[in-house]
Structure formats: C-alpha cells, structure tokens
Amino acid sequence: MFGKLEDIERKFREIERELSSPEVFNDKERYAKLTKRHAELSEIVAVFEEYKSIHTQLAENDEMLKDADPEIRELAAMERSELEEQIQALDAKLQVLLTPKDPLDSKNIILEIRAGTGGEEAALFAADLFRMYNRYAEIMGWKVELMDANETGTGGFKEVVASITGKQVYSRLKFESGTHRVQRVPATESQGRVHTSAVTVAVLPEAEEVEVNIRQEDLRIDVYRASGPGGQCVNTTDSAVRITHIPTGLVVTCQDQKSQIKNKAKAMTVLRARLFQKAQDEQQSEYNAQRKSQVGSGDRSERIRTYNFPQGRVTDHRINLTLYNLDHVMQGHLDDVVEPLIRHHQTQAMQQDVQP
Secondary structure (H helix, E strand, O other), X not given: OHHHHHHHHHHHHHHHHHHOXXXXXXXXXXXXXXXXXXXHHHHHHHHHHHHHHHXXXXXXXXHHOOOOOHHHHHHHHHHXXXXXXXXXXXXXXXXXXXXXXXXXOXXXXXXXXXXXXXXXXXXXXXXXXXXXXXXXXXXXXXXXXXXXXXXXXXXXXEEEEEEEEOOOHHHHHHHHOXXXXXXXXXXXXXXXXXXXXXXXXXXXEOOOHHHOXXXXXXXXXXXXXXXXXXXXXXXXXXXXXXXXXXXXOEEEEEOOOOOHHHHHHHHHHHXXXXXXXXXXXXXHHHHHHHHHHOOOOOOOOOEEEEEEOOOOEEEEOOOOEEEOOHHHHHOOXXXXXXXXXXXXXXXXXXXXXXXX
16 A cells, blocks of 8 residues: 555656646646646645654654653653554545545435335325435535425425535435335324335436437427426416437426426436436446445335334444434434445445445
8 A cells, every 4th residue: 555655646746746837737628637636636645644754753752662761761652552543543544545436426416206105104204305315415515406396285205306516415425325214103194003115215426418418309398387386487387397318218307497498407407317327327237246346236126224213213224234313314414324334335445446
C-alpha cells in the first residue's frame, strides 16, 4: 500500500505543477479535467502526509525510549501508545480512500417507491418510506422534488417518484433498492393482528443527455388532464404528460407541474434515468463475477430490509444488521443503516480488489 500511496502523491504533485502552467489554464477542458483529478487525490495525499508524519514521530519516540532518564522513557512510552492508535486509525482511513470508487457515486438520483403486496397498508407504508427519505434528505442538505405520485384516499401512495439532488446522493442511497417489508398492526385492523406488507424501492442514478441517446422517433408523447389534488390549472388543462419509449416499452408519466413543458422535461429526466439503469444492468450482467463486491443485487424482488413495528426493530438482511431504534430510523436518521452497508461494501471491494 505504501508504494501505491507514493505513486499517488507523485501524480498529485505533477498535477499541481501542471495546473500552475499558463498553457493548461488556457485549455479549459484540460484544466477542468486536472482540477477534478486534483480534488479526487487531495484527501488521500493529506492523510498520507499525516501518516508519514506520525511514522517520523514514532521513529523519534524509539530514540527517546533508549534515553538514560527514566522520566523521559516513561513519557515516551505514554506517547507511543497514542501514536500507535493514530497510525491504526490513519491506516484504516487510507484503506477506505484507496477502495475503488463507483463512478456513479456523485450522481443525483431518481427515487421510485411502489406499494407491493398488502393493499392499502402497503400504500401507507410507501408514504412512510417517502417521508423517511425526505427527512434524511433534509438532514443531508439535499433537495427533493416530487415528479409524479399516485395517491390513495387514505394518504398512501400506490406509486411516488421524486428526484433527489445534492452531494454524493447516489453513494448514500444506492443500497436502498429492493423490497422493504413492514410488519405492523394496520390502523384498520380491529383484532390487533400484525400484518406483513411490502414496498419496492428503486434508486436510479440520474443520467446526462450525453450518456443516453434517445431518438425522438422512438418516443410516443401523450398529454392529458391531470387527476388528483392540484391547483386550478393542473386539473383543468391538458398539462399531464405520458412518454412511451417504443423500443423498450418503458412508460413514464408526470403531472406534478401546471406546465405541460415542465412535466415533459421531468418525464424525460425519469425516462433517461430508467434507460441508463437498464443499460447498466445489462452491462453488469456480462460480468457477474465482479458483482461479488456488491451488497445485494438491488433486484426489486429481493427482500433487503424488514421494519418490525411491534418490536421497534429494523433488520437489514444483506449484512445481518439488526437495530432496535425503528422510530429513530423512520424519522430520517438513516445513517445507522447506511454507514454499515457502505463499510461492508468497502471491505468487500478491498478484498476482491475489483471496481464496484
């Protein structure tokens, strides 16, 4: 690892020298590329410099342990314990920083939540999950924008689609894709029996136009009058948009905005994300061996987590994680679940030494 870190530091210094060159500064494309790479390497180099500094202090400490003065030797022994703890912490941090990065981690996402088995109770839990992700986004300083929703009469969602934008959104939420199971007593249950329902969650990295080529002749665009809650214009004009991608059969609807143009733009964003995810899935299926580093497949049929309300328990089945702070998690404090998933993924990636 030390040799790899030295190579990274050498490359970092080369980039710094290049960035100070007037020729590179005038080449906007080259300058942008180098600036991005400089930012990617800066934290690794900073931690590595601290790591080397502590090693130097350890070498000096070794000399102090040989001193004739017993008080100096005692102080050196106390200091050495602290230095060794710092080295262990920095070593672990460097291993994480050297873990191959998922190129999609910095992307914004399209979040899709759909009620599964369980009827109205599943729809109500879909609404609960949407509120949970909204609160987590608030904690993280992200922006959530509703794109489409199919509401039920009791406040649930048969389906809800939203975009979430901010720093490292996909990296924090990518392991949420899958089937979320809830066990609780529904409000409509008179006998107090616990029911089991399911909701599917899909986290799609938002794709840029250059990443997905969509031909206009492959689209069928229909407009219609929006339904459900909304302002005067929403319910009285043909503002809702349905886009069908003919080659794949994918259908996207958006009716959240009063403007047909805005709804079309949002629907295209969702369609682009779904096509991008479809292409990613097809590509990944070609090298399943590399998928060993993944925490679960993200398949919507896969049960990834259970929320047991009578016991106040949340269990993530992929890493055998069980927590008894369900209320805290449902209030948007998802890091209790997200962080262990990320650490597990990083450990697997380091062991397999393959690109996530």
